[in-house]
Amino acid sequence: MPELRVGERQWSVAAGSNLLDALNQNGMHVPYSCRAGSCHACLVQCIKGEVSDRRPDALSAEQRQQGWRLACQCEVVDDLHVAVFDPLRDGLPATVEAADWLSASVLRLRLQPERPLRYQAGQHLVLWAGSVARPYSLASLPQEDRFLEFHLDCRLPGEFSDAARLLKIGDPIRLGELRGGALHYDPDWQTQPLWLLAAGTGLAPLFGVLREALRQDHQGPIRVIHLAHDASEHYLAKPLAALAAHRPNLSIELLTAAELTAALAQLRLVSRQTLALLCGHPDSVDAFARRLYLAGLPRNQLLADVFVPRG
Known part of the structure; x- marks a missing residue:
């Protein structure tokens, strides 16, 4: 043995x-x-x-x-x-700069790392609260934010979300590995239609990607669709509306679970050059993807990250 x-x-x-x-x-x-x-x-x-x-x-x-x-x-x-x-030995120290609720179930954490962290919109980090770890996508933008921002779905109990509820300003936390998934913004996309489809807190990394696209003055139309359990969980409705107010090429659509089937049935591509970025629960990402493929979107123009449920 x-x-x-x-x-x-x-x-x-x-x-x-x-x-x-x-x-x-x-x-x-x-x-x-x-x-x-x-x-x-x-x-x-x-x-x-x-x-x-x-x-x-x-x-x-x-x-x-x-x-x-x-x-x-x-x-x-x-x-x-x-x-x-060992997060104490191998992790990057950080402190909680802010912990506030964006909705009844979404907790926003803003963390200040001990030293600057190089990252891009769409990446995610493993967070350690004591001996409990969980990966979360970055909602912040390195060129504009001096903190790291995360949106935690606390609707269901979990070891990390339960620990996060108790975090206070100034509390220590450790950062584990920085990872890059499929989500990012490419300057070569400047003139192409860009669709960002998010479910729940899958909006977090796409919010960063959206801000990066706007920072680079994306010229093509940008369509953001956020799917939530109910209207009260559109937790970034106001910031998204504020961005759209100054960008005529940006449109925002807020859907609830009850509206999803009808909305998907009406989904039509305006261009075969459309790029679609998807993020959220696997079931929601799959529903979005299947409809986009049926609408004629080439598979190599769809990028997706899924939030894998706890095993």
Whole structure:
């Protein structure tokens, strides 16, 4: 049986054991969220030995060279010495600058990192509150905001959202890995129609992408559609309206779940050059995508990030 070692502790595990389970079942308390290789909360570093990795593409070549692996995607096949991600040692310190509610269920966190963080609109970070971790998309824009902003969906209970509810101004928090997904703004899109379709707090990264497009003076029409459970959850309605008031090429549409089917049925492309960026729950993203494909949008002109539910 392979031997698994963490620090001074060492124990035997069955060959083929999931690394995340092998660690947590022996008191290592490695956090996780999606168990699908998307959230990166379960990062561990292989110091000696190797694992069978189902998602080697989920990390950069540099991270893999440094030994980082996603424990949820790895099986123990031989003797292995690992170090678990320690937010106190490996994370970037930050403090809570503001914590306020944008709606009954959306908590806005503004964080001030100890040192400047280089990022682009559409990226996301793993946040650590104590020993609890969860990835969240950035809603801020580095060229305009001096803080990092996140929109947390607290409608359902969860370890991180429960901890976040208790955060106060000045509280410490740690930042884990910065990741880039599909969402971004490309200056080459300047004249093309740009559609931003968001569900719930999937609006957070698209709000950053929208502001980046406007900052670069996007010339084509921009259409923003936000899907919420009910009208009270259109938590950025006022900021979006304020942006649209000064940009004749920007239109905002606010939909509730009850209105989605009818709205999708009426969705029509104005141009085959349209670019669509989608973000939110997998079911909502899938509904948007299927309708766009039926309307004739080429698949390579649709970019999507999904918020993977907790496993």
